[in-house]
Amino acid sequence: xxxxxxxxxxxxxxxxxxxxxxxxxxxxxxxxxxxxxxxxxxxxxxxxx
Amino acid sequence: xxxxxxxxxxxxxxxxxxxxxxxxxxxxxxxxxxxxxxxxxxxxxxxxxxxxxxxxxxxxxxxxxxxxxxxxxxxxxxxxxxxxxxxxxxxxxxxxxxxxxxxxxxxxxxxxxxxxxxxxxxxxxxxxxxxxxxxxxxxxxxxxxxxxxxxxxxxxxxxxxxxxxxxxxxxxxxxxxxxxxxxxxxxxxxxxxxxxxxxxxxxxxxxxxxxxxxxxxxxxxxxxxxxxxxxxxxxxxxxxxxxxxxxxxxxxxxxxxxxxxxxxxxxxxxxxxxxxxxxxxxxxxxxxxxxxxxxxxxxxxxxxxxxxxxxxxxxxxxxxxxxxxxxxxxx
Numbered sequence: 091x092x093x094x095x096x097x098x099x100x101x102x103x104x105x106x107x108x109x110x111x112x113x114x115x116x117x118x119x120x121x122x123x124x125x126x127x128x129x130x131x132x133x134x135x136x137x138x139x
Numbered sequence: 140x141x142x143x144x145x146x147x148x149x150x151x152x153x154x155x156x157x158x159x160x161x162x163x164x165x166x167x168x169x170x171x172x173x174x175x176x177x178x179x180x181x182x183x184x185x186x187x188x189x190x191x192x193x194x195x196x197x198x199x200x201x202x203x204x205x206x207x208x209x210x211x212x213x214x215x216x217x218x219x220x221x222x223x224x225x226x227x228x229x230x231x232x233x234x235x236x237x238x239x240x241x242x243x244x245x246x247x248x249x250x251x252x253x254x255x256x257x258x259x260x261x262x263x264x265x266x267x268x269x270x271x272x273x274x275x276x277x278x279x280x281x282x283x284x285x286x287x288x289x290x291x292x293x294x295x296x297x298x299x300x301x302x303x304x305x306x307x308x309x310x311x312x313x314x315x316x317x318x319x320x321x322x323x324x325x326x327x328x329x330x331x332x333x334x335x336x337x338x339x340x341x342x343x344x345x346x347x348x349x350x351x352x353x354x355x356x357x358x359x360x361x362x363x364x365x366x367x368x369x370x371x372x373x374x375x376x377x378x379x380x381x382x383x384x385x386x387x388x389x390x391x392x393x394x395x396x397x398x399x400x401x402x403x404x405x406x407x408x409x410x411x412x413x414x415x416x417x418x419x420x421x422x423x424x425x426x427x428x429x430x431x432x433x434x435x436x437x438x439x440x441x442x443x444x445x446x447x448x449x450x451x452x453x454x455x456x457x458x459x460x461x462x463x464x465x466x467x468x469x470x
Binding site for chain 2: 129130131132133135
């Protein structure tokens with residue numbers, strides 16, 4: 091087997107692994123984007139501490 | 140109850156309006172360096188408001204100072220006479236000088252409320268309210284956006300040219316104002332603004348009241364032009380009234396053994412909110428005194444929730460940031 095074919099196979103194998111790892115991280119990742127706005131609720135001052 | 144208000148500008152006039160709308164207040168005396176302005180404010184607001192010379196404020200039960208800094212020399216005169224005083228100054232050196240009147244106020248058995256405006260003022264009340272829901276408090280971070288009247292705009296200009304002081308792990312961290320950018324989210328419709336360290340006195344008024352707090356900082360929003368021109372004289376006179384202002388108070392600590400963050404905010408015209416806070420504080424200290432001495436609005440002896448309720452009734456409403464999915468901001 092020529093060295094060129096071996097290099098291509100290794101590159102494809104590496105790409106496959108990278109894709110697999112990326113897919114796992116994408117599915118299991120919990121980071122996401124933090125809240126970007128909104129979400130303000132008026133404080134109800136009915137109770138007295 | 141008779142309330143005297145020195146200064147009839149953007150904050151003073153609003154304080155006059157709020158004080159005159161309080162049932163417990165029998166008379167409001169307003170004085171200004173421009174007597175015609177004080178007379179116009181008195182005539183426009185209510186029959187129980189009277190324009191008087193500044194010397195006539197000696198007859199008031201409480202004196203609200205709504206004049207440009209320094210307010211400490213005027214506060215000292217009234218405290219020395221045994222009158223309760225509410226100061227609205229947002230200048231660092233002036234705030235230090237006002238707090239230094241603590242012994243005198245104690246000696247005269249009277250109260251001196253320091254920093255009773257939008258920020259500091261409402262920011263201190265919100266910090267105290269947020270802290271009440273936590274078991275321990277490690278950090279308090281305040282950010283503000285907007286200015287009230289011309290004096291407030293000048294102070295904003297000066298604050299960006301001074302030194303930003305924050306409490307950091309047991310010591311004051313001193314940095315040039317205009318540094319330490321942070322994108323802060325304020326209540327709608329102000330939303331996201333770039334905020335920078337500035338010479339604002341909130342840390343000075345928060346630090347004494349939070350035991351074991353490790354970090355206290357204050358930032359103010361600014362544009363590139365604000366920061367670029369901060370060390371130059373103001374090139375044109377400031378506006379008579381700023382637009383919408385907002386504050387954001389982030390308190391970090393623990394609740395039930397877990398890390399917790401409470402983010403509170405408020406949005407209003409800074410001058411209107413500052414006037415309301417000053418008037419509500421004045422009514423509070425004119426009533427039978429809870430304590431004597433000089434103190435800020437984060438003082439735990441004050442009825443924080445009652446003051447916030449009263450402000451909400453007057454239209455200055457606070458809000459809590461609950462995240463984009465309506466979940467509590469707890470980590």
